Amino acid sequence: MQTPPVAPPDYQALFDAAPTPYLVVTATLHIAAVNQAYLQATRTVRDEIVGRYLFDVFPDNPGDPAASGVANLQASLRRVLQNGCADTMAVQKYDIPVATPDGVRFEERYWSPVNTPVFDAAGAVSHIIHRVEDVTAYVRESARNASMASTIDAQALEIGLANRRLREANEELERRVAARTDAQRQTEERLRDSELRFRLMADSIPQIVWMVDGAGQGIYFNRQWLAYTGVQPATAAPERISAEFVHPDDHAATMEAWQDAMQTGQGFHVEHRIRSAAGDYRWFLVRAEPYRDPGSGDVSLWFGTSTDVHDRKMAEAALRKSEQRYRSLFDSIDEGFCIIRIVFDEHGQPVDYVFCDTNPSSREQTGLADAVGKSMRELAPDHEAHWFDIYGQVARTGVPLRFENQARALNRWFDVFAFRIEEDDDPKVALLFKDITGQKRMTETLRRSECAAIESARQAEAERQRLDALLQAAPVGIVVSDANGAILLANAAHRHLWGERNPGAAGVEQFGAWKGWWADHSGRHGRPLAPREWTTARILDGEENPRDLVAIESFDVPPVRRTVLITGAPVRDSQGAIVGAVVAQMDISDRIKAEDALRQADRRKDEFLAMLAHELRNPLAPIAAAADLLALGKADEARNRLTSGIIARQVRHMTGLVDDLLDVSRVTRGLVKLDKSRLDAKKVLADAVEQVRPLIEARRHALTVRVPPEPAFVMGDAKRLVQVVSNLLNNAAKYTPEGGAIALGMTVDGGRIEIAVSDSGIGLTPEFQAHAFELFTQAARTSDRSQGGLGIGLALVRSLVELHGGRIAVHSDGIGKGSRFAVQLPRLEEAAPGANAEAHPAAPRGAGRTLKVMVVDDNADAAQMLGVVVEALGHQAIVLHHAHRAIERSRVEQPDIYLLDIGLPDMDGYQLAQRLRSQPETARATLIAVTGYGQEQDRLAALRAGFDQHFAKPIDSARLAAVLAESATAP
Template sequence: MLLSTGPDAIVLAVSDAFSHAFSVEARPVVGVSLYDLSELALVGCESTREALRGSIALVVASGTPDCVILTAEYGEHAALTEAKCSWRVEHAPVHDESGELVCVRQTVTACKAAAEIASSATLPDSELRYRTLFEQINQGFCIIEMLFHEDGTAADYRFLTVNPAFEAQTGLVKATGRTMLELAPHHEKHWFETYGEVARTGMPAHFQNEAAMLDRWYNVHAFRLDPSRPNQVAILFSDITEQRNADQRRKRSERGARAAALLAEAATRRLDALLEVVPVGIVVSDRNGAIERENRMFAQLWGQHHPTRTTLADLGSWRARWADHSTRHGHALELADWTTARALRGEEAVGDLLEIESFDEPPVRRVLLSSGAPIRDENGEITGAVVAQLDITERIAAEEELLVAAKRKDEFLAMLSHELRNPLAPIASAADLIRVFPNDEPRVSKASAIIARQAKHMASLIEDLLDVSRVTQGLVQYEFEVLDLNRAAADAIEQVRPIIERKKHRFSLHTSPGAALVRGDEKRLIQVLANLLINAAKYTPEGGTIDFTVRIESGNVKLVVSDNGIGMTPDVTAHAFELFSQAERSADRSQGGLGIGLALVRSLVTAHGGSVYAWSAGPGLGSTFVVCLPYLEVTHAGLYRAEHPTAGESSSLAELKMLIVDDNADAAEALGMLVETAGNDVQYASDATTALEVVERWRPDVCLLDVGLPDIDGYELAGMLRNRAETAKVVLVAVTGYGLPQDKEKALAAGFDHHFVKPLDFKSLLGVLGEIASPKK
């Protein structure tokens, strides 16, 4: 019979022999729980049902066979006619091909000799009653008599009879008539307790347990044979030590395998994480060159949608050239040259320099440093290859830029030597002339003039060098103020007018209709414009055209210098503002100079928050240089409203009375003049005491307070003004050299309404004053 593995033991199939033996039909039985088949003597009473239930459950749980001996009322059946009968019921697991338990096979064998055990009253000779049964089974079997203490607890048991397999199963010899404690003095207590419970209750027991003193494990069925002899218990048992040890070994092996798998999985995860974060492209190939694995960086280098590679031949569609500056530099890689191919041949493949073209759209060119190594098995056979590729495109570009910079430096030193020798030659000649003709006044006068001019020229060269050094190192002290670039342009033109007139250039100037206001250092911005004009004049042939335009556009003041001179190639245009690039503009040295003027222009413009760029249509087609500086629109309105009022318009700032408190008289006066140009009334105080006196009699609308005053600091003064009823609503503006966030928080906490950091941003200040004046207007 086949039974399901569930707790109901559903009948899945019945053999013909079973149907005949128990006079049941297969069809009505299939699909019914074994325990509901009341017509079967096997399950005719609760004790047999429980014994079967325990045996089947043990097989399902352990996956090992089990056996139980049952005695029950049987009834009339075709194959068996005895009034009573005993059965040997074997349960065995049935597994599928994958090793999964699918059902339990039940085999029932009628044991007449076993039945006679239960009916010893009819057969007086016990040896004859049991001989057949004992010889048929290889399981140990014995009948014991339980011995109890006076309090009813189990004390020991005596062996009444044992079968031939008993000795092999237990290792105990001559057991009949002796107690267990005589044979094994330290036998575990739980054995006595279990058998004592069977004797007392008559309930059979089926279990597996260890007999430590016998160094064995047993599968045991214990049951009471005759209610009239309650202290006698029959025990059918099997030595499962080897089976259990095998199970333990298997479980340990499984645990070890699971632990090893977990360790391998953890190592794989760590390797995966490492491969994904390293800035190196890594690809692993099999022995045929097919990609088995690649990391994220490799996909980025070659393109996310690069072709799948199944053999080395597929590399024919991958594009790479040698970039090692050898005789093969620039040649496409042959199939055998690829790092993977060489590693698979067991060759050294370290440090290949390749220029690749990715499969991106559009393709991207990169320079890679490629290295590879073979992967070998335990026998040393090559089974694959791993290749690492590092993107060194930026490093190669930087090295090339360094080479270009070094070349420019060498050219500059050559130019510097030439430029310094030029004035030295006439100076030396003039000195010789004075030495030869010391009394020839006209010659001495002329020679002195030559020396003076050339010395001035040398001083100008040296000053240019020092100037660019100071600017590039950030050592220039700027004096920022609001100024009109229209006027600055006029001053720059005056400086370069001699060279323009000497070369007979046609020059035109176009200024903006209104003031082109910026915040900057007037001297340095005039220097910027002069350098651009000198550059245009030098590189424009005699009689050329130079246009200079100042215009306001998109929030910037644009200064544009255009000429129709020698022009520039795109490469020269790209490096026009770099140091020492003058030599690239012209093959000869007829223009002179050190090539640092435009570099100085860029540094100064950048320091003013602006930008500069150059453009040329090509050699011989002239050049255009454009400087962009932030336009001060608000400052323009404030400074020029008083000078150029419109009809019916009154200044929104004209009503403000402002007190400037600063112990630096020059700084206070300069700020006051700017504020006055916007139509405001200004008074000054050099310390807190004077400020309080002025406030008392004058009642200003705004107080600009320097925080670092000599007697009382600006924070304390602000608090005093806030605490006075007559000045509580005065707008207080802190002017300080401290610009950290906590400094602003401290000023606002002290009572200031606004916080400005020196040097003062006049555009922002006028914006604040406009907001204050608007309500008054």
């Protein structure tokens, strides 16, 4: 039974409402559908782009010679069409055309695209879903950060170059001072020339260059000082210069650092703000190195530079502020965010990663607490290797990657955006992710809605064709009707149900041509449906979710009757008005037949229980009467023998019924082990006839036996095969009126032997023949049930035949026309070597000595009766009802034989047997288990417990007499 179909959602609305931009293209790269988010992101209009070739709408920027967006996207789409797999692209620079009053200009944009295939019914890619994310802001921010870093590095390089030039100038001066000669004038000229070159060099660099003598008096400033401060350089102490030009907040720290440098003779380094000619302050990096007199070693000069680092300081402040904002955002966003460092092995393969930082949401969404500083292998040893491969790729290439994947070790799904963070020579990867485990179903629903949105983008006729292809493949009949009931669409399963010649319908009024009858076993069961009672009509009238069970007649020739379950739902427009109906019709004829068969089996079971009660009650009546007669105590010996015979016969009858039930149970549960040997099938027939001949002769039937002249050997269990044939003969004799004819025949056909039993009896109905070999099945009986039986014989016969690798069949032309049962068995080609020996019972021994027999049974009547039987056989009986009492008496009496019930209240028979075996006085006695459990496993359990023999209740008196006689005559 299938769930009634539900009205489909508005997939176009779902598609348009999706926040992620989506574009759908055909296999020829024409635009089939687009959602609102994509239109907004690309500044396009739906009607202007749908149906056009993708790259006519979005060409490369003609003003960018390096533009590669079209080529890269074409390559990705080709891979999807060729491989049928989704393709995730690296971040693409793909400028979009924007209409302006001056014409079309291209706006710089960066995108992260994913292309996913959609397959048609044949498995070919019919469409591609192009999903993008606009990452322009991220790329631009990354570029700005890179530019800022480059500027700072360049300024640092300039400062270094200036310092190097100063050092070179100092070295030049030192060399010139060291090379002084007596030619003082020449030396002075060279010094002046050197000083001139130094000043030219100092004035050529962008930094402020200054010198202070060993006493701490400023003696030189290059022209950059004047250009920046607007004040001519003058000789002055650093304290005065700092007080006049350095920002008041920085003055104290500056002088403290200068005094420390003067005292220690170490380099001077400080950052402070200097007032410009315009009156504003800018940050400068100030460095000075001491020059020591070669002779005395004292500091004679300080050479210093002041480098404008204001932009760098502002950038650092902005960076700190940005970092603060980042940290605030980092800690407050509901998405997980972490920074990891990839661990590579000696071959350069990513094998792990270490958490450098995580936000609170990261810890919540991964379940990994205190992860910072720890590796993923340490936190989750079974984490899949593909995560390391993905993050390693991002770290190596720097290409951001957006993906969804499952972390089985964490038992979660994640949506991850991974991108590289450049930090010196140790690139790290930042992860922005979200636990989407609970959203997978929603995502799957959205995926289906995306696919459905593709269908809605086509023209109505094409959509009907696709819907028809889906409906035709459905295993249930589906009909779509309009508001008047006219059939718009019907699938192949519907045509199969109703026949290809069905007339269709232009409206509800024409439903009268369709034949249907209520089949729901209600008061209307069997009544034909009126036109407005059909499911479609009632849906159009406003009934919600009808569910009907209807017998229909097809328009085939000849017509076919089926039982169908009909469900349906209305089709509504956007205002909720009913504009049509969708109806599903499921053929449940086989299920109805199965339910009928189940009911019949249940009925047969009830009949069997009734028959079992009857069959068990019948022998109880004469047994009860015999018991009453014996209770009177007035019967003579002849009457006692008559009474005893009645009881014995009825007990044998009841035992036979129980044995039949147990036999069926063992066979059907596969507990029967066949004792197979090579058998002459002719002898099997002879033995079976011998068993049934008394009944056949008593009913004055004429029996004909025909066997073939050629050998007919089978591999089987002689006892069971005789049981099969005798059962069939017995049924033929019972169900054929007296004086009838019975035929037993055998034919040999290649590798099979067929044994057939036919009669001129009451015959069988076709219905009975269909279930003849099922449990509890019986033909019609008269009220007196003269034939008896439980209806299990044929089921047992079939099971035994199948255990021999054969099969059985039945045929009857009807009531009063007799029946024929045929058994086929595999044939053995060669005769068995030698004749089969038959077991003969041993000759009875003489009367022997009188035995002492202890009977232990908590059922007083059963124990007493068994004791009477023992005494009647000429032996002494000791009757007890408790196990512990039996143990005590056994030490004194030391019986020869014990008859022990298994289900004793104080100690079961198995335990009692073990106790008796453990006593020296009773260790060698004969122990016989007496129980109502008579299956093979019960016998084996008794033997394992120490019993010598196992008797099933009621005890066979002849077998008991034989056992006692054998023990009495034993030496």
